[in-house]
Amino acid sequence: MQQKIDEILNYVKGKMAEVKTSADCQAVRVEVLGKSGKLTELFKLMKDVPAEQKGAVGQLLNGAKQAAESIIAEKETSLAAAELQQKLMSEKIDVTLDLNAEEIGALHPVTLDFMRMCDILTGMGFSQIDGPEIELDKYNFELVNVPKDHPSRDMQDSLYITNDILLRTQTSNTQPRAMEKIKPPFKVFSFGRVFRKDDLDATHTPAFHQLEGIYIDKKVSLATLKHDLSLILKKYLGDATKIKFRASYFPFTEPSVEVDAECNVCKGKGCAACNGNGQYEILGAGMIHPHVLELNGIDPNEFSGYAFGFGFDRFPKIRYKIPNAKVMFSNDVRFIKQFK
Numbered sequence: 001m002q003q004k005i006d007e008i009l010n011y012v013k014g015k016m017a018e019v020k021t022s023a024d025c026q027a028v029r030v031e032v033l034g035k036s037g038k039l040t041e042l043f044k045l046m047k048d049v050p051a052e053q054k055g056a057v058g059q060l061l062n063g064a065k066q067a068a069e070s071i072i073a074e075k076e077t078s079l080a081a082a083e084l085q086q087k088l089m090s091e092k093i094d095v096t097l098d099l100n101a102e103e104i105g106a107l108h109p110v111t112l113d114f115m116r117m118c119d120i121l122t123g124m125g126f127s128q129i130d131g132p133e134i135e136l137d138k139y140n141f142e143l144v145n146v147p148k149d150h151p152s153r154d155m156q157d158s159l160y161i162t163n164d165i166l167l168r169t170q171t172s173n174t175q176p177r178a179m180e181k182i183k184p185p186f187k188v189f190s191f192g193r194v195f196r197k198d199d200l201d202a203t204h205t206p207a208f209h210q211l212e213g214i215y216i217d218k219k220v221s222l223a224t225l226k227h228d229l230s231l232i233l234k235k236y237l238g239d240a241t242k243i244k245f246r247a248s249y250f251p252f253t254e255p256s257v258e259v260d261a262e263c264n265v266c267k268g269k270g271c272a273a274c275n276g277n278g279q280y281e282i283l284g285a286g287m288i289h290p291h292v293l294e295l296n297g298i299d300p301n302e303f304s305g306y307a308f309g310f311g312f313d314r315f316p317k318i319r320y321k322i323p324n325a326k327v328m329f330s331n332d333v334r335f336i337k338q339f340k
C-alpha cells in the first residue's frame with residue numbers, strides 16, 4: 001500500500017512540474033482524487049483490509065490524500081495568480097481614451113450637393129414639395145402631355161409595375177401633382193430618385209436623381225426662365241461658369257431649351273469628366289405647355305409658367321471627382337465615409 005501511495009504522490013509531483021495552467025492542475029486533481037481517481041481507487045480497497053489494520057491504512061490514505069491535494073493546490077494557486085495578472089494586463093482599460101469613439105455617419109455626396117442647391121432655391125423664394133417614386137402613369141405621362149402611344153414615351157425607357165403604375169421616370173410628375181394641390185401663383189421645387197430601364201455601367205444607373213423646379217404666375221416668360229436659371233447656375237457652379245441655352249424639345253414645355261455648362265474641371269478644354277466636350281448638358285427646361293396648364297385646371301390665358309429639370313448626379317460626380325457612377329448607389333460605407 002505504502003508503495004502504491006508513494007508512486008501516486010511521485011506521479012502528482014512529476015505532473016506538477018510539467019503543468020502550465022491552473023486548468024491542467026484541476027485535470028490532475030480529477031485524475032488522482034476524482035470519483036475514479038488513482039488514489040480514490042485505493043480507498044475502495046479499504047473494505048478488504050482486515051479490521052485491525054483499517055485504522056492505520058485509513059490514516060495512511062487520508063494523509064496521502066491531503067498531501068496530493070496540497071501539492072496540487074500550491075501549484076494551482078501560483079499559476080492562477082499569474083493567470084489573473086496576465087488577464088488584468090490584457091484587459092487593461094485606458095481611462096484616458098476618448099470614449100466619443102462612436103462612429104458619426106456621413107452624408108452622401110448627392111445629399112451634400114442637394115443641400116447647397118436647396119439653399120440657393122429657397123433663397124430665391126422656391127419651397128420644397130415631394131412626389132412619389134411609385135407613380136401613376138397619369139402623373140408621370142398623361143398630365144404632362146404624353147398620352148398613351150405618344151412617340152415621346154420612347155425618350156424614356158420606363159419600368160412598369162402594372163399597366164397604370166410605374167417607377168417615375170422623371171420628377172416632372174411633380175408638375176401635375178403641384179398644380180392639383182396648390183393654386184397659382186407658386187414657386188416650388190422637388191428632388192428625388194427617378195428610374196429608367198438602363199444597364200448599370202460607369203455612366204448609367206437605372207436609378208438617378210433629378211431636381212425639378214416649377215414657377216407659375218402671371219407674366220412668367222422665357223426671359224424670366226433664362227434670368228432665374230442663369231442665376232441659379234452661377235450661384236451653384238460658380239460665377240465664372242459659362243452657360244449656353246439651346247433650343248430643344250420636351251412634350252410638356254413650349255418652347256423648350258436645354259442648358260449646357262462649361263466643364264468646371266477643365267474649364268472648357270475637354271477632359272475625362274466631360275467626355276472631351278469641354279461642356280456638358282445639365283438640364284432641360286421650358287415654358288410649361290399651355291395644354292399642360294389646361295389639363296391640370298389652370299387657365300393658360302391667365303397664368304404662364306416655367307419648369308426645369310436637372311439630372312442631379314453629375315454635379316457631385318464632377319465636384320468630388322467620383323470616377324464611376326456605380327459607387328454612388330453602392331451603399332458602401334467606405335465610399336460615403338470620405339465625405340465627412
Ligand code: PHE
Nearest residue numbers: 170172250284285307308309
Ligand atoms: N423631365 C425632363 C427629363 O427628364 C426634364 C425637364 C423638366 C424638361 C422640366 C423640361 C422641363 O428629361
